[in-house]
Amino acid sequence: MMPNLEIIPIPSYKLVEESDDLLSILEESLGASEMEFEDDDILVIASKVVAVVEACIVSYSSIKPSKKAIELAKNAHMEPEFAQIILDESNGNYTGAVTGAITTFNKYGLLANAGADQSNSGKEKIILLPRNCKKSAENIHKRIFEKMKKYVGIIIADSRTTPLRLGTVGCALATYGFLSILDERGKNDLFGRPMHITVRAIADQLATAAEIVMGETDEMIPFAIIRGFPMIRISKDEEMDLNTLISPEECMFIGPYINKPNE
């Protein structure tokens, strides 16, 4: 029986800055919300605050746009410096541009502008994605366990758009400590017929649920706790076997443009 889920926003007690320690910010913010972790809570952290404390930030003035960046910037209606940062962050792996977005591939998947973001970054600065979200998730999990003696699943979450739909949903850049994909292939449906393609993107679903309470503009809510999810704890070794990304050829949105069926 699935229990009720609770999604609890934890506002930051201060604006997060480059020199800050994320666990200290979290502890103080929990205190201000009069909250404590319970075992098997899931903590969702906005990737942006991870990037800020890890100083994954570049300033416009340090950037010299290439000819390629100038051309892409024109197609995407953005500043050439921003396009250059996107090219650098994606190692040049992009499919093209629409207004406001260059569509890129990197280790975090297929995403707008390689995750580089001008919002909430201050003038003349761009916040990039954290260098290694998996490592950051592992660190925060371990430090919470050491200090608070609670086993907490971690999600580092970002926003994404979905094909042909208006607006953003959540996405898990990395997880730590729990099974993030629920593979139901082999399970039976209501009529006892085996399910063939059902794999549930648990971590993306939880990241999205957290995004509902975290907001995106000036709410200053970089954390959310999800309580009541029947999380399956996994060890590091098991975690390493999981891959939440599929290849472009397998992807129903991109695959058809790569492997055109015979006409």
Add this chain to the structure above:
Amino acid sequence: MMPNLEIIPIPSYKLVEESDDLLSILEESLGASEMEFEDDDILVIASKVVAVVEACIVSYSSIKPSKKAIELAKNAHMEPEFAQIILDESNGNYTGAVTGAITTFNKYGLLANAGADQSNSGKEKIILLPRNCKKSAENIHKRIFEKMKKYVGIIIADSRTTPLRLGTVGCALATYGFLSILDERGKNDLFGRPMHITVRAIADQLATAAEIVMGETDEMIPFAIIRGFPMIRISKDEEMDLNTLISPEECMFIGPYINKPNE
């Protein structure tokens, strides 16, 4: 201040069948869960049970696959009859196939197999998407208000996959009674800089949060209540102005393949 959200699964007290009345099923199921609606709850309903009570079901034996369907079925490694149903349901609007999925366009967006589903449908039968989810959402909203005197927002939800990612998340096929897109363009970020591209897909986020507790295989949980979301009630006239779909040209995933930038 954003309150805590609660996501409450409501299992069906029986297996939903073609002759059933959805409001009666809901009432009995709420009773079995000892739950009552509160004003401004959001009720998420699995599109599959809407399709079943509306008899949006076809049987394999009634289908004669065309040459096109046979060819597409080969590319997608599926039965030709299923490919024919997908072609019919999408009016032939598809981008191509990968293993297990033909990628189609219809009024519900860009989706696998036009939403036609072999799971939980019984042998030799395929469940289609409901014909008019907007109308179905409006009906259930009005009937709940008449019988229970509570103002409840409605989402009819389906599963979707996202580009390059493994697993399904939720998607709102239709909503009724509340603002389903939160447009934050024009709002300021933390540094007072206007946000340019932030539009939050509230209904998709809520559909996804509900999917966490609803599951997909044999859990028989076609309903979930979301409590605590600061929903903005809207009238029918306002609702009609909203469109949660964007054009393929604007879509960062599909647009680049349609409008290739100058190389």
